[in-house]
Amino acid sequence: MSETTHDGGVAVSPRPSPDEGLMAPQLAAKYGLTVSGARPGLVDYVRQLWGRRHFILAFSQAKLTAQYSQAKLGQLWQVATPLLNAAVYFFIFGVILKASRGMSRDVYIPFLVTGVFVFTFTQSSIMAGVRAISGNLGLVRALHFPRASLPISFALQQLQQLLFSMTVLFLIVIGFGSYPSLSWLLILPVLLLQFLFNTGLALIVARMGAKTPDLAQLMPFILRTWMYTSGVMFSISKMMEGRSEVFVRLLQVNPAAIYMDLMRFALIDGYGSSNxxxxxxxxxxxxxxxxxxxxxxxxxxxxxxxxxx
Known part of the structure; x- marks a missing residue:
């Protein structure tokens, strides 16, 4: 198109843009633009996580190494901490309160130590998960990666810590007369199931903790209550004899109790299927x-x- 100007010249009018009149969403769709930081589809998200698997493993190992780097005993605290907790619980519940009802000392001590180690695995995974996002905001804001990498890597860190400390657990169990047998093979599926459970919980509390950082201060009280109702220090079936069967079953299907009892069944000769x-x-x-x-x-x-x- 052209038109005559006031001085007799000819001016050429610009052609209308092919995008004229299109709204922003339509323009984005036309040129394949996406919102920065938009959530990918679930399948794509899983694919991205798989692509970051080496980062997840390396990050968990680095965190594990750094956890006790300032302590003189270093990573020995990975074993010493649950053992000291077990010693305190044995004194209070085994000696003073006689919570070992129906079990000999050769069964009760491995029973208690196994419970402490297994519950600590879940407890530590949750405590690490609740701070996975809020405690790593610099990393989250600086780099683009699937955020689930963080709580998953923290749960993996706790699994590695448990595997490291289980050497001592095996020695304690053997020391009290429960020797390796075919039932010890059950340890692998128990650990796998508990790891999946812990990772799911870590993902849940990571999202909650990202929005409400104060949850990290409340969580120890919640976990302590959970521990006291999960049979870490006592056998639920023996301690609750005479109570309503429905009440006892509800306590026994508590996931923390389930994984502890399966591990005890696998490791301890005197802890049979009746429990x-x-x-x-x-x-x-x-x-x-x-x-x-x-x-x-x-x-x-x-x-x-x-x-x-």
Missing amino acids: LPPHVWAIATFWAVVLFAGGFVYFWQAEERYGRG
């Missing part, structure tokens, strides 16, 4: 799958909000 609730493996698998899948989706739904505000 386990019916369908124990199905219940353990249910807790692991539901918490891991639910926790993963729950965390992913807030992916684009981590590190903002």
Whole structure:
């Protein structure tokens, strides 16, 4: 198009833009633009996490190494801490309160130490998870990566710590007369199921802690209450004799109690199947799958909000 100017010249009018009249979302769709930091689809998110698997492993190992780097005994505290806790619980519950009801000392001491080690695995995973985002905001804001990498790596760190300290647990169990047998092979599926359960919980509290950092201060009280109702220091079936069977079963299907009792059943000769609730493996698998899948989706739904505000 052209038109005559006031001095007799000819001016050429610009052609209308092909994008004229398009709204911002339409323009973005036309040119393949996406929102910076937008949440990817669930399948793409899983694919991105798999691509960061080496980072997740390296990050967990670095955190494990640095955890006790300032202490003179270094990583020996990974073993010393749960052992000292077990010694305190044995004195209070085993000697003073006689919580070893129905068990000989050769069974009760491995029973107690196993419970402390296994519950500490879950407890530490949750405490690390609740600070996974809020305690690493610099990393979250500086780099682009799937944020689930952080709580997963912290749960993996706690698994590595448990595997390191289980050498001492094996020595204690053997020292009290429970020698390696085929039942010890059950340790592997128990640890796998508990790791999935712990990771799911770490993902849940990581999202909650990212929004409410004060949750980290409240969590020790919640975990302590959970520990006292999970049979760490006493056998639920023996301590609750005479109580309502429904009440006893509810305590026994508590996931913390499930994984402790399965580990005790695998390791301790005097801890038989009569101490386990019916369908124990199905219940353990249910807790692991539901918490891991639910926790993963729950965390992913807030992916684009981590590190903002």
